[in-house]
Amino acid sequence: MRIYNTLTAKKEDFVPVKPGEVRMYSCGITAYDHCHIGHARSAIVFDVMRRYMRYKGYATTYIRNFTDIDDKIINRAHQEGLAWDAVAKKYIDEYYRDMDMLGVGRADVEPKATEYISEMIAIIRGLIDKGHAYESAGSVYFEVGTFKEYGRLSKRDLEDLMAGARIEVNESKRNPMDFALWKASKEGEPAWESPWGPGRPGWHIECSAMSLKHLGETFDIHGGGADLIFPHHENEMAQSEAFTGKPFVKYWVHNGFITVDKEKMSKSLGNFFTIKEILHKFDAEAVRYFLLSTHYRSPIEFSDEQLKEAEVSIDRYYTTVLRIRDFLAQDQSQEKASIDEKTLDTILGSFIGSFKDAMDDDFNTALSIGGIFELIRILNKYLDGRPLGSRSVELVTRAQNLLKEAGDVLNLFTRTPEAWYASLMRIKQVPMTESDILAKIRERRQARENKDWAAADSIRKDLDAQGIILEDNKDGTAWKIKV
RNA sequence: GGCGACGUACCCAAGUGGCUAAGGGGGAGGUCUGCAAAACCUUUAUGCAGCGGUUCAAAUCCGCUCGUCGCCUCCA
Numbered sequence: 001m002r003i004y005n006t007l008t009a010k011k012e013d014f015v016p017v018k019p020g021e022v023r024m025y026s027c028g029i030t031a032y033d034h035c036h037i038g039h040a041r042s043a044i045v046f047d048v049m050r051r052y053m054r055y056k057g058y059a060t061t062y063i064r065n066f067t068d069i070d071d072k073i074i075n076r077a078h079q080e081g082l083a084w085d086a087v088a089k090k091y092i093d094e095y096y097r098d099m100d101m102l103g104v105g106r107a108d109v110e111p112k113a114t115e116y117i118s119e120m121i122a123i124i125r126g127l128i129d130k131g132h133a134y135e136s137a138g139s140v141y142f143e144v145g146t147f148k149e150y151g152r153l154s155k156r157d158l159e160d161l162m163a164g165a166r167i168e169v170n171e172s173k174r175n176p177m178d179f180a181l182w183k184a185s186k187e188g189e190p191a192w193e194s195p196w197g198p199g200r201p202g203w204h205i206e207c208s209a210m211s212l213k214h215l216g217e218t219f220d221i222h223g224g225g226a227d228l229i230f231p232h233h234e235n236e237m238a239q240s241e242a243f244t245g246k247p248f249v250k251y252w253v254h255n256g257f258i259t260v261d262k263e264k265m266s267k268s269l270g271n272f273f274t275i276k277e278i279l280h281k282f283d284a285e286a287v288r289y290f291l292l293s294t295h296y297r298s299p300i301e302f303s304d305e306q307l308k309e310a311e312v313s314i315d316r317y318y319t320t321v322l323r324i325r326d327f328l329a330q331d332q333s334q335e336k337a338s339i340d341e342k343t344l345d346t347i348l349g350s351f352i353g354s355f356k357d358a359m360d361d362d363f364n365t366a367l368s369i370g371g372i373f374e375l376i377r378i379l380n381k382y383l384d385g386r387p388l389g390s391r392s393v394e395l396v397t398r399a400q401n402l403l404k405e406a407g408d409v410l411n412l413f414t415r416t417p418e419a420w421y422a423s424l425m426r427i428k429q430v431p432m433t434e435s436d437i438l439a440k441i442r443e444r445r446q447a448r449e450n451k452d453w454a455a456a457d458s459i460r461k462d463l464d465a466q467g468i469i470l471e472d473n474k475d476g477t478a479w480k481i482k483v
Numbered sequence: 484g485g486c487g488a489c490g491u492a493c494c495c496a497a498g499u500g501g502c503u504a505a506g507g508g509g510g511a512g513g514u515c516u517g518c519a520a521a522a523c524c525u526u527u528a529u530g531c532a533g534c535g536g537u538u539c540a541a542a543u544c545c546g547c548u549c550g551u552c553g554c555c556u557c558c559a
Contacts, residue, residue, distance in 0.1 A: 009487090011499095026559095027559080028559095029559080030557090030558090035559090036559085037559095038558085038559045039559050040559085041559065042559040043559080045559095070557095071557085072557075072558095154486085154487095154554075154555085155486060155487070156485085156486070156554090156555070157485080157486085160484095160485050160486080160555085161485090161555070203557090224559065225558080225559030226488095226553080226554080226559080227553085227554075227557095227558050227559065228558080228559070229554075230554065230555070231555090231556090232558095254559090255559070256488090256553090256559095257552095257553075257559075258559085259552080259553095262551070262552065263552080263553095264552080264553065264558090265559090266557095266558060266559095267557080267558060268556095268557080268558075293495080293496075293506090293507080294495085294496070294497095295496090295497080297488090298488095298489080298496090299488090299489080299552075299553085301495085303495095305494080305495085305508090306494095306495065308508090309494090309495065309507070309508050309509095310507090312507080312508065313506095313507055313508080316507085316521095319521065319522085320522090323521090323522080358497090364497075364498095366496065366497055366505095366506080367496095367497050367498080367505070367506080369497095369506070369507085370496085370497065370505050370506035370507080371505080371506080372506085373505095373506050373507065374505075374506065377506090377522095377523085380521095380522055380523065381522080381523055381524090383522080383523095384515090384522060384523050385523095448517085451517075453517060453518065456517090456518090457517095457518070457519080460518095460519075460520090464520095469519095469520060469521085470519085470520070471519090471520050471521055472516075472517095472518095472519080472520075472521095473520095473521085478520095478521090480520090480521090
């Protein structure tokens with residue numbers, strides 16, 4: 001298995017610190033606003049990595065934190081007229097609502113910064129003792145000049161950083177690049193007691209404290225969005241390694257951005273879409289599919305057209321699921337071979353190997369999805385040959401199981417076709433109930449039996465205008481939602 | 484200014500030295516169908532931004548040029 005490591009800027013063979021175990025940490029959200037689709041990408045990407053590690057048989061421990069105290073939360077609390085912790089709770093609840101919809105599983109531990117104040121203080125104290133940090137006016141700063149590796153992760157030279165520093169002048173820092181481990185609180189701000197007086201933790205220290213507690217001094221994978229490389233992860237690495245004297249993380253993994261009109265989606269540009277807005281227009285599985293249909297490190301251009309294509313693809317999948325089900329429900333007492341048995345048998349034999357090859361190569365979900373649709377095409381072709389009997393049942397059942405195995409890792413295609421169509425019906429706001437539709441189908445069947453094609457076609461056309469598509473087959477007429 | 488990434492068909496997108504350049508969408512033609520839809524088949528890149536170079540062999544490695552974007556400030 002190979003993983004691209006930001007630290008070395010190369011794909012490397014994955015060798016866990018402890019054989020058979022994977023310990024991973026990803027930076028979650030700062031709980032001060034609704035999540036946008038970029039947060040969804042990060043969450044989904046790491047969710048799939050975790051699922052795949054489990055699938056590969058690793059004992060996997062996955063930590064994803066919440067930053068529940070921070071300047072932005074305090075500001076938001078003022079705006080909304082709420083207590084800071086009420087703001088954090090509100091947006092953490094919203095986060096879970098969004099992520100549950102998107103099929104993102106819970107991490108094994110989901111620590112909140114404010115629950116680890118004493119651990120953070122212990123690390124800060126240790127950094128002062130080792131000469132890597134200093135107290136100034138009630139705050140404590142990490143002195144980047146004392147850590148010779150500073151800049152290694154983000155490939156930056158400390159001199160260049162200082163030269164181009166756009167950071168506001170802060171008299172209490174020895175060097176403009178020094179960053180806060182502990183911030184003195186102003187009057188009226190939330191504060192915790194510390195050896196340096198009342199204050200609150202700096203942003204970076206929480207991840208060091210929580211990962212150290214739950215994953216130990218050195219762990220396997222640390223991830224987040226590419227915008228966290230600098231300064232967040234650079235600082236995290238500096239303070240953690242300065243404190244423990246050991247390597248902090250073996251593989252740093254970062255996902256690419258979502259763009260709108262080629263520009264990074266971000267709060268400051270205001271070109272972002274919240275998850276809720278998008279789920280109002282598109283099915284959650286389509287959103288997940290869309291995000292996994294491009295490699296996690298590449299940028300993805302967000303657009304309604306792309307989401308629509310994702311819906312069409314998923315619809316193709318569930319249409320095939322229905323075909324499989326209809327096939328298996330047939331009387332199979334006669335044996336009839338399909339023309340393309342050999343092709344199907346061959347791909348059934350290679351499918352899981354190809355799936356693993358794709359995922360082993362830096363979690364290439366786009367390629368693995370390609371493999372799924374290749375199998376779908378060959379299976380459809382096989383079913384077009386109208387096979388019957390035990391041999392064909394065996395082959396089709398195998399295909400069904402393999403598709404499920406791959407889909408479970410991606411957490412895609414796990415619903416029933418009925419659930420898919422019900423969701424589409426809701427999202428497309430189809431103004432008819434299922435019984436309305438079935439009544440129309442009965443009416444049309446009568447017309448067809450009378451060979452009144454004009455009447456039959458008129459009913460079909462009316463339904464189409466409502467977003468319902470009819471498909472006549474041997475056993476009757478099926479309906480589905482137009483995507 | 485410093486550092487980095489990307490540029491593959493009409494669109495999205497995989498492929499980072501060697502079988503005929505995955506997969507999806509769209510277009511065209513066909514099979515099936517009362518007609519459709521779905522499904523399937525054929526077709527849509529002798530070529531991977533451009534120009535050089537390395538190599539028996541390059542989309543893939545190197546150099547330059549052009550273009551797009553990101554990080555250097557909170558940011559997934």
